[in-house]
Amino acid sequence: MTTLDHDAAAATSRRLRTQEEVEAHIRAICFKTGPPALIGAELEWTVHHTAAPRAPLDRETLRHALGRHTPALLDPAPRAGSPGPAASPGGTAGRTPDPLPAGGTLTIEPGGQLEISSAPASSTAALHAAVTADLAYLTALLDDAGLRLGEHGIDPHRPPRRLLDTPRYAAMERTFDARGRHGRIMMCSTAGLQVCLDAGTPGDVPLRWRTALALGPPLLALFANSSRHAGRDTGLASARMATWWGMDPRVTHPPAGPAGDPAGAWARYALAAPLLCVRRGGGCWDPPPGMTLADWVGGALPGPPTVDDVDYHLSTLFPPVRPRGYLELRYLDSQPGPEWFAPVAMVAALFAGRSLTEQALAAAEPVAGYWHTAYRTGLADPALRRSAEALTHLAAPHLDGAVTDIIERRLRAAVTAGEQ
Numbered sequence: 001m002t003t004l005d006h007d008a009a010a011a012t013s014r015r016l017r018t019q020e021e022v023e024a025h026i027r028a029i030c031f032k033t034g035p036p037a038l039i040g041a042e043l044e045w046t047v048h049h050t051a052a053p054r055a056p057l058d059r060e061t062l063r064h065a066l067g068r069h070t071p072a073l074l075d076p077a078p079r080a081g082s083p084g085p086a087a088s089p090g091g092t093a094g095r096t097p098d099p100l101p102a103g104g105t106l107t108i109e110p111g112g113q114l115e116i117s118s119a120p121a122s123s124t125a126a127l128h129a130a131v132t133a134d135l136a137y138l139t140a141l142l143d144d145a146g147l148r149l150g151e152h153g154i155d156p157h158r159p160p161r162r163l164l165d166t167p168r169y170a171a172m173e174r175t176f177d178a179r180g181r182h183g184r185i186m187m188c189s190t191a192g193l194q195v196c197l198d199a200g201t202p203g204d205v206p207l208r209w210r211t212a213l214a215l216g217p218p219l220l221a222l223f224a225n226s227s228r229h230a231g232r233d234t235g236l237a238s239a240r241m242a243t244w245w246g247m248d249p250r251v252t253h254p255p256a257g258p259a260g261d262p263a264g265a266w267a268r269y270a271l272a273a274p275l276l277c278v279r280r281g282g283g284c285w286d287p288p289p290g291m292t293l294a295d296w297v298g299g300a301l302p303g304p305p306t307v308d309d310v311d312y313h314l315s316t317l318f319p320p321v322r323p324r325g326y327l328e329l330r331y332l333d334s335q336p337g338p339e340w341f342a343p344v345a346m347v348a349a350l351f352a353g354r355s356l357t358e359q360a361l362a363a364a365e366p367v368a369g370y371w372h373t374a375y376r377t378g379l380a381d382p383a384l385r386r387s388a389e390a391l392t393h394l395a396a397p398h399l400d401g402a403v404t405d406i407i408e409r410r411l412r413a414a415v416t417a418g419e420q
Helices: 003-012 019-030 059-069 124-144 167-177 182-189 205-214 216-222 239-245 262-272 293-300 307-314 337-350 354-367 371-380 382-398 401-419
Strands: 039-045 047-049 105-108 114-117 147-149 192-197 321-323 327-333
Touching: 003 307, 019 262, 019 293, 019 307, 039 124, 039 337, 059 105, 059 124, 059 147, 114 124, 124 147, 124 337, 167 182, 182 239, 192 337, 205 216, 205 262, 205 321, 205 327, 205 354, 216 327, 216 337, 216 354, 216 371, 216 382, 216 401, 239 327, 239 371, 262 293, 262 307, 262 321, 293 307, 337 354, 337 382, 337 401, 354 382, 371 382, 371 401, 382 401
Parallel strands: none
Antiparallel strands: 039 114, 039 192, 047 147, 105 114, 192 327, 321 327
């Protein structure tokens, strides 16, 4: 092991013995500040047999389709010539898959949903080019195997079924099941579109954080795309977000706290959140029922958490906006085909400068708490529609015609539906 490797291992294995130490660590990593320069996207899809979209997936068909790009959780056995095994968030070790041609990383969710995580891009044009290339490549791989990507934020055909058997997902599923049905559906049936933005300079972080959260309900309503699940019409604009919202609010609702201290609010949120799994030797990672990170720090488990334990806990929190050094906006439904770019470009436009972001916050703040209304009725709610229209007006001068057409089509459809 090199000196750098040894130092890194020592840093992640350091014990955090007080809540103050945990909070200081989280504050140090959650918002990496500097002039905003990069944008990224994470696109998820359900996966279906082309000829029988209601048929369940199986691991071998998906492995065969993806070949050398198969995510480690789906193909845990190392292959000749590949890097050695490495620990993965799902709780298994496996080979490192080849990246997609334009640099995106392909991963898999518990129900077999596939996700492309783009490399950070310096412009929306560069991001569009890279993701479009990787998406075309993935689509061709699946097509050759008789598979296709879904076009909605929740599986419209099948009930939830977990494809990945790892200690992490098994523990999370049991923890979720104790509270109801929503957690299992989230894990195995939902597909989102995430936009990743730089946190910004220290003076702009509170504004960008507050705006990212306030934009959630109107943009969720504008791009809602998940009304059918498991063969039935749910009657909801976004059954995907309804699923997330129906889970434990300590894990999936926005952090509360002073607008001027987002790092402190996030640290307190993480400490108060329940543990969804605790990594151990052996196959059972189930946490003690009801235990929070704060309980762990307070001595509820035999030893205090390490830096790595805290970082892992942060990976099990799923609020609408998650700080990961950058801002990860998690509230959008997956979009059909190339339409993924419309919400990404709109978000990028609204964060293109402080003045625009301030105007976006003003347009969104009156409906900032309308999460329930947004996933239930979408743009049928007049206040949400007005906010979405105002945000579209702000972003439009910075968008190309194809993106504007997609957004305006959605707004027109909402007006037409309201008149009927």
